[in-house]
Amino acid sequence: MPTGRLKIVVTRRLPDVVEMRLKELFDTELSSDDRKLTRDELVEAMKRADVLVPCVTDQIDANMLAAAGERLKLIANYGAGVDHIDVHSARQRGVLVSNTPGVMTEDTADMAMALILAVSRRIPEGLHQMQAGEWEGWAPTSMLGARLGGKRLGVLGMGRIGQALARRARAFGMSVHYHNRKPLRPEIAEPLEATYWDSLDQMVARVDILSVNCPHTPSTFHLLNARRLKLMKPTAVIVNTSRGEVIDEAALTRGLRAGEIAGAGLDVFERGAEINPRLRALSNVVLLPHMGSATVEGRVEMGEKVILNAHTFADGHRPPDLVVPSMV
Structure with a gap:
């Protein structure tokens, strides 16, 4: 000392x-x-x-x-x-x-919810259209996104931030599903009406929105690999405000480009500030500069x-x- x-x-x-x-x-x-x-x-x-x-x-x-x-x-x-x-x-x-x-629980959960909204309702695309002067007026089929109410949210990692996100999702009328090392205690899970999935594969295949909220450890590196990403619905959205290394970013980029995944909202990246140019070029992706706790x-x-x-x-x-x- x-x-x-x-x-x-x-x-x-x-x-x-x-x-x-x-x-x-x-x-x-x-x-x-x-x-x-x-x-x-x-x-x-x-x-x-x-x-x-x-x-x-x-x-x-x-x-x-x-x-x-x-x-x-x-x-x-x-x-x-x-x-x-x-x-x-x-x-x-x-x-x-x-x-x-x-200390950053609520702030990061806010950002995860913001990304869910931004991707599902195509907010950045609409913003770009307005700023570029390309909007020609309202049309019945223009900029159609997805309603959140009634959708299934899958939370990967139900710690403090995952639980805070689940509370927000319930307010939007979403059903909450989660995969964790072990189930939450009943007094925590019941108010969230959260369904535990022991199998990550089964949960990934059934949710409409998947939010990554687990830390990066040797066991979570590329937890969402190419095989698991292919299990997702083609209409599903993936959001990550945790650690970029949890997702195989190259496989995610391929899935987004091929239309196998509808969209992604990412605040963290596998290689830090080195963003895959092919990922950055996609219109169905919202990328933020690690702002979750900002x-x-x-x-x-x-x-x-x-x-x-x-x-x-x-x-x-x-x-x-x-x-x-x-x-x-």
Whole structure:
């Protein structure tokens, strides 16, 4: 445990109020230009820090941790997902890892619902038509989309965000179906009128909209592979606000181009910011730049959790949002 003020290194710009509080409480080194650090720069940052505050753009592997030296004691991740951090190697080296769970639940569920609406009702296509000056007036068969009421929503991963999305879907008159590692407790599932499917294949084949809400782990990589995507109805829509790696993006692109899947709304991508040009060119796809948690309130709350984890650690206690290897 370090003595004196903790040295905290932050890899990206955070909301002003968060940065101000970090500087008040700790010896804080902030990011001035808000760019993604290189691998070598990340290692150097870890060498200077008692606590590193990275985010999803910072890939931290075992070799980097080995090169970081002995000073680093806590990685206080700014975000809930930790698949970009080798948590097992960190713990082996005595480095704790914390995250910021729960604060982005409602925001991400809002965005998933927005994508469902955008794709089903062809909102971006209509927006483009208006902005390009191509609209020639109302017509009975123009821009026909799909009604949400009465449709089946399949939720892949019924954690906090999946449950929040299910509540929204029920308000739209949709029936909720879900696949999870295990069924929800009755007191959670019953108010949602949610139907559990032990077989992901069977659920995928029967839903009208499939929402991906599970984390990226070795067991969920390409969980929606080419074979499973072919099980979907040709009228079905797929939405992903979780992690891009859960879907085989090349197979999804082929299915969308061939008309085997009606549409997709994606806020995350398999290769980060490297978007498949063939996917980007499709009119039946809505692509967003990882905006699921992008609210002022959510990002400030994430920062408050980072501060609480670091402050608790500085006081010699276990960070409240400690991530243990069994969780990933």
